[in-house]
Amino acid sequence: MRARVLPGFTLSLGVTLLFVSLILLLPMTSLVGQLAGLSWSQYWAAITDPRLLASYRVTLLAAATASLFNALFGLLLAWVLARYAFPGKRVLDALMDLPFALPTAVAGITLATLYSRNGAIGALLAPYGIEIAYSWLGIALAMAFTSVPFVVRTVQPVLEDLPTRTDEAALTLGASNFYAFRRVIWPHIRPAVITGTGLSFARSLGEFGAVIFIAGNMPYETEVVSLMLATRLEEYDYAGAAAIASVVMLVSLLLLLAINLWQGRFYRRLHGGSFPG
Amino acid sequence: MLTTSPLRHAALAATLGLAFAGSAAQAADRTLLNASYDVSRELFADLNPQFVEQWQNDHDETVEIQMSHAGSSTQARAILQGLDADVVTFNQVTDVNVLAEQGGLIPEDWQSRLPNQSSPWYSTMAFLVREGNPHNIQSWSDLVGSDVSLIFPNPKTSGNGRYTYLAAWAATQQNNDGDEQATRDYMRQLLRNVEVFDTGGRGATNTFVERGIGDVLITFESEANGIVQQYGEDDYDVIVPPVDIMAEFPVTWVDENLDSDADRALAKAYLEFLYSEPAQRTLAENYYRVNDENVSEEFADRFPQTDMLRVNDVFGSWDNVMQTHFASGGTLDQLQRR
Amino acid sequence: MRRIGDAPATRAILITLATLLTTLFLVVPLASIFYQAFAEGLAPFWHNLSDQYTRQAIMLTLLIALVTVPVNLVFGVFLAWLVTRFSFPGRRLLQTFIDIPFAVSPVVAGLLYLLLYGRTGWLGSLLSEADVQLMFAWPGMVLVTIFVTCPFVARELIPLMQAQGSADEEAAVTLGAGGWTLFRRVTLPKIRWALVYGVILTNARAIGEYGAVAMVSGTIRGETVTLPLQVELLYQDYNTVGAFTSAALLAAIAVVTLVVKGVLEWHTQRRGKRHA
Structure with a gap:
């Protein structure tokens, strides 16, 4: 540990600890309090109810689809925005942040309106037997919409920072575009793509506001975990709700921790470990 | 320069907060918060001004009635957690019972405090079908055809949905002389025909209306007629099946949330007003069935004859219903199991 | 100089594809909000906007944002300073704590606060004895919004301050600068734009938060209904135009946010180029 030359350690530690305890940790105690009322077998039964298991599957499947879509969409957009100059680029760039700025409930209602059988887009797809609203595709759509910025915004800066000579070296050696991309660019941006996709996945797991308006909420088919939690509350079963909440939280926290560690490693590799990242 | 900016923020916030808190208080001498169920907005928008005017005439005080609308159970939960509602107007007896049993906020015998078991109006379930009734839906048994798609809210999260479930069960049980296995088979098919399970009535x-999904919407008779009023009589028909369930709408004042005798008197007067003839007329105009004899005669043609079964007669009690049918692992869960 | 994907055909295909997908996926929903709000012309739009409850919802939403943003701004700066300028045991743990709001679904966040500060919670029962009502009133809605939005400023600052290192600050200290002067003269100019970006994100989310706020609101019309809640209420009132009017207002705020952010970025880039 190095000497503390800079001022403000005590002050910032004090403010931070106060805030973290009051705003972040104190509410967690109520979760623990609810869980403490359950025995292990009750807890296990509460989190392995067959209908709940089905909702885990639906949520995971939809979140995976959404983040996969975002990985591809984000990669394409990050590439176009980082590499090319064209009219309207600034608008396209700004639009990428729209899902963060738009309230999720508004997004949910709008998507349900557009993609239902009689909506502007849904009506086009209906003749081909494609139903998006009220199917698991709708859930995936809402999740994808709300987490668009993650991949774009993690990959874009990395692409922008890549020196031109990386490309040139590959191309002068006579490699094809695709081969050069795969061998030269991809290794550089892979960590960012994975980080962004992971964040998008974590966000999708907990999404409620947008999803609830477009999910059909059919048992075993289109019920998401957040809805099962709301159902437990409806039954005045706080402990059961807390049990479900704890599972979702644990998965997301582990995911975020993994991303943080991965990022740390990546960061050290890039910057030669000069700072304890 | 920089030091003034956080201060200015704080001052702005404080002013805004005061302006905000003041806006409601300056308008009226007294306020009353009514926590109600999901689909009662239009109803209370009609009823409240009448009461405000009546109170103004009798007591020379202005009253503001604040409304909070959500699912009945959501409201009960919020009140248990501290929502400061003075009166509740719910669509399910259990949700009021919870206030007595879990919170001790009202006495256990709350139903005896006002006439008709504290239910100033009642309704029943109706089928809203698309123009011309193409599937010829007349009764509960017509709903399980393989090509009929249904919309009603999730019985797990909505009182509206629970009544639909209970009505279907009770009518079928009566139809097949109490053969429970046959009733279960029917219910399983009914639930399978549902196309979207929304979390609430609206x-x-x-x-059903905006997205155009489903052949039949099952909801309260009042809501079904309200939709027809709102969206045009040419597009939909309302069908009330011959056997149906009596849906009660219990009301009570929340004793623990009323701090003074004056507040209690206001809350009580508000609920008693709901039994008065003008209020009952407004209720009937909103397609709710009422007990006032003059009014029910006047509006008799609005309400088709139907055999209304009572929850307590068919299922024992609401507590029993919740335990055996809607609790985790109960009959509803079993019926929906794959 | 040649770069990968510079062939005109590749370039054209990729740009077209990106524009098409963005239009379908992002622009169409945005446009449809405004289309539905103005579906019946300008008059109903204005009528809905001047509705008393909508106005009160706007006021409440602004109040929540006005309290939330400064609180999280101060906290974010302190946290970022702490974890990037000092090394101490538990630093990594603290950084993971700050991610909790990202890991907790907003509905759960609202529930946790309700269980703690509600009438049946241990803290809430103490408060209700003292006649303090947090839940189902604006202070509770502010609290959950602070919870949900607290990572944004810190998350913007930490990577930047980490990358910048503390050499400048250390030099200033050796020259005898005090704490406040140091921050104002040395650190602030370097992190200004990231700070503003963090504030913009915090503000956007504070205005738009739905799940957590819905849990602790009690939806009392004119009292505890924020703009996103108002959208849902109107939507369920057979008032689609009204709902989309409020939605359009929120979307307009979103668009303004994007424009401000775009201008800021452009500004930073220009500065970056000048300094380079």
């Missing part, structure tokens, strides 16, 4: 209405 969500289901939107799915």
Whole structure:
């Protein structure tokens, strides 16, 4: 540990600890309090109810689809925005942040309106037997919409920072575009793509506001975990709700921790470990 | 320069907060918060001004009635957690019982405090079908055809949905002389025919009307007629099946949330007003069935004859219903199991 | 100089594809909000906007944002300073704590606060004895919004301050600068734009938060209904135009946010180029 030359350690530690305890940790105690009322077998039964298991599957499947879509969409957009100059680029760039700025409930209602059988887009797809609203595709759509910025915004800066000579070296050696991309660019941006996709996945797991308006909420088919939690509350079963909440939280926290560690490693590799990242 | 900016923020916030808190208080001498169920907005928008005017005439005080609308159970939960509602107007007896049993906020015998078991109006379930009734839906048994798609809210999260479930069960049970296995088979098919399970009554209405999904929407008779009024009589027909369930709408004042005798008197007067003839007329105009004899005669042609079964007669009690049918692992869960 | 994907055909295909997908996926929903708000012309739009409850919802939403943003701004700066300028045991743990709001679904966040500060919670029962009502009133809605939005400023600052290192600050200290002067003169100019970006994100989310706020609101019309809640209420009132009017207002705020952010970025880039 190095000497503390800079001022403000005590002050910032004090403010931070106060805030973290009051705003972040104190509410967690109520979760623990609810869980403490359950025995292990009750807890296990509460989190392995067959209908709940089905909702885990639906949520995971939809979140995976959404983040996969975002990985591809984000990669394409990050590439176009980082590499090319064209009219309207600034608008396209700004639009990428729209899902963060738009309230999720508004997004949910709008998507349900557009993609239902009689909506502007849904009506086009209906003749081909494609139903998006009220199917698991709708859930995936809402999740994808709300987490668009993650991949774009993690990959874009990395692409922008890549020196031109990386490309040139590959191309002068006579490699094809695709081969050069795969061998030269991809290794550089892979960590960012994975980080962004992971964040998008974590966000999708907990999404409620947008999803609830477009999910059909059919048992075993289109019920998401957040809805099962709301159902437990409806039954005045706080402990059961807390049990479900704890599972979702644990998965997301582990995911975020993994991303943080991965990022740390990546960061050290890039910057030669000069700072304890 | 920089030091003034956080201060200015704080001052702005404080002013805004004061302006905000002041806006409601300056308008009226007294306020009353009514926590109600999901689909009662239009109803209370009609009823409240009448009461405000009546109170103004009798007591020379202005009253502001604040409304909070959500699912009945959501409201009960919020009140248990501290929502400061003075009166509740719910669509399910259990949700009021919870206030007595879990919170001790009202006495256990709350139903005896006002006439008709504290239910100033009642309704029943109706089928809203698309123009011309193409599937010829007349009774509960017509709903299980393989090509009929249904919309009603999730019985797990909505009182509206629970009544639909209970009505279907009770009518079928009566139809097949109490053969429970046959009733279960029927219920399983009914639930399978549902196309979207919205979490509340209005969500289901939107799915049926705005999205055009489903052949039949099952909802309260009042809501079904309200939709027809709102969206045009040419597009939909309302069908009330010959056997149906009596849906009660219990009301009570929340003793623990009323701090003074004056507040209690206001809350009580508000609920008693709901039994008065003008209020009952407004209720009937909103397609709710009422007990006032003059009014029910006057509006008799609005309400088709139907054999209304009572929850307590068919299922024992609401507590029993919740335990055996809607609790985790109960009959509803079993019926929906794959 | 040649770069990968510079062939005109590749370039054209990729740009077209990106524009098409963005239009379908992002622009169409945005446009449809405004289309539905103005579906019946300008008059109903204005009528809905001047509705008393909508106005009160706007006021409440602004109040929540006005309290939330400064609180999280101060906290974010302190946290970022702490974890990037000092090394101490538990630093990594603290950084993971700050991610909790990202890991907790907003509905759960609202529930946790309700269980703690509600009438049946241990803290809430103490408060209700003292006649303090947090839940189902604006202070509770502010609290959950602070919870949900607290990572944004810190998350913007930490990577930047980490990358910048503390050499400048250390030099200033050796020259005898005090704490406040140091921050104002040395650190602030370097992190200004990231700070503003963090504030913009915090503000956007504070205005738009739905799940957590819905849990602790009690939806009392004119009292505890924020703009996103108002959208849902109107939507369920057979008032689609009204709902989309409020939605359009929120979307307009979103668009303004994007424009401000775009201008800021452009500004930073220009500065970056000048300094380079």
